[in-house]
Amino acid sequence: MKLYFAPETCSLSPHIVLRELGLPFELVRVDNKTKKTADGRDFLAINPKGYVAALELAGGQVLTEGPAIVQYLADLKPQAELAPPPGSWERVRLQEMLNFIGSEIHAGLAPLFNAALPEQVKTILKEKLVRRLGLLETTLAQQDYLLGPQFGVADAYLFTVLRWTAFFAIDLVQWPAVAAYMKDTGARATVKAALAAEALA
Ligand SMILES: N[C@@H](CCC(=O)N[C@@H](CS)C(=O)NCC(=O)O)C(=O)O
Numbered sequence: 001m002k003l004y005f006a007p008e009t010c011s012l013s014p015h016i017v018l019r020e021l022g023l024p025f026e027l028v029r030v031d032n033k034t035k036k037t038a039d040g041r042d043f044l045a046i047n048p049k050g051y052v053a054a055l056e057l058a059g060g061q062v063l064t065e066g067p068a069i070v071q072y073l074a075d076l077k078p079q080a081e082l083a084p085p086p087g088s089w090e091r092v093r094l095q096e097m098l099n100f101i102g103s104e105i106h107a108g109l110a111p112l113f114n115a116a117l118p119e120q121v122k123t124i125l126k127e128k129l130v131r132r133l134g135l136l137e138t139t140l141a142q143q144d145y146l147l148g149p150q151f152g153v154a155d156a157y158l159f160t161v162l163r164w165t166a167f168f169a170i171d172l173v174q175w176p177a178v179a180a181y182m183k184d185t186g187a188r189a190t191v192k193a194a195l196a197a198e199a200l201a
Contacts, residue, residue: 001025002056004046006032007198010106011053012163014069015198016156019190021077029201038201066106067098070153082152090147097146097154104132106161112168126170133175140177144184151188159185 003018003025005011009032018025029038030052037043047054047064055063055072063069071094074083084090108129111117136158139146146154162182165172172179185191 001058002028004028004030004037004043004052004054004056005198005201006030006052007201008163009052010066010157010160012194012198013066013153013157013160014053014055014073015194016160016188016191017070017073017082017153019194020082020151020156021073021080023073023076027197027201066157067095067102070098070156071095074153081150084147094147094152094154098157100132101154101157101161105129105136105158108132109161109164109168112164122168126168129170130174133170133172133178137175137177140181144181151185155181155185159191 001018001023003011003015005015005027006029015027030036030043031038032052035043035050037046043054044050046056047062049064051064053064053066053069055069057063063072071083074080075086078085083094108125111125112122136146143149145151146158159182162172162178172182
């Protein structure tokens with residue numbers, strides 16, 4: 001498998017999951033501005049959406065959308081228990097959480113990277129994020145990870161997007177359980193290895 005990634009982006013989430021599962025994979029860096037891969041290919045020919053993450057399978061199929069990729073990966077190795085079994089109620093809860101992260105946290109933070117966005121709009125987005133972080137604080141004050149006592153694919157995704165708060169002066173100390181979760185997750189060997197590999201690639 002090949003994971004097309006760009007540093008400091010949401011592709012870190014499937015990258016962490018690949019390492020948690022111990023699956024063999026190749027990292028291919030994408031320049032998000034030029035849409036060229038590090039090995040000189042046209043990324044748009046690989047993923048016409050033009051964004052990371054994209055996972056290329058051995059048969060040549062390319063899977064996109066972070067929440068779909070991490071579930072696909074987790075199901076390759078169910079014994080690792082990074083996702084509840086397909087068809088179970090717990091799996092529906094995972095999908096609920098992945099959608100919350102995608103539409104409320106990821107999509108809430110991503111526009112803040114846009115220098116052209118007026119400050120007023122950024123303030124409105126940040127106020128909404130503060131409310132969403134309050135919800136996460138309630139969950140993480142009761143349990144170590146998003147879905148219970150065990151790290152899973154939703155945690156890889158949340159960790160990835162919450163790292164961006166550092167770029168926008170959103171200090172997570174306001175949410176102590178979230179801050180502790182970020183520290184613990186950041187200390188995982190797989191997470192450290194993923195960040196180191198992305199810095200080198
Ligand atoms: N809906 C997609 C969004 C992916 C996405 O926003 N990727 C960003 C990095 S976090 C990107 O590559 N943006 C470059 C672009 O849109 O040109 C997903 O959840 O995987």
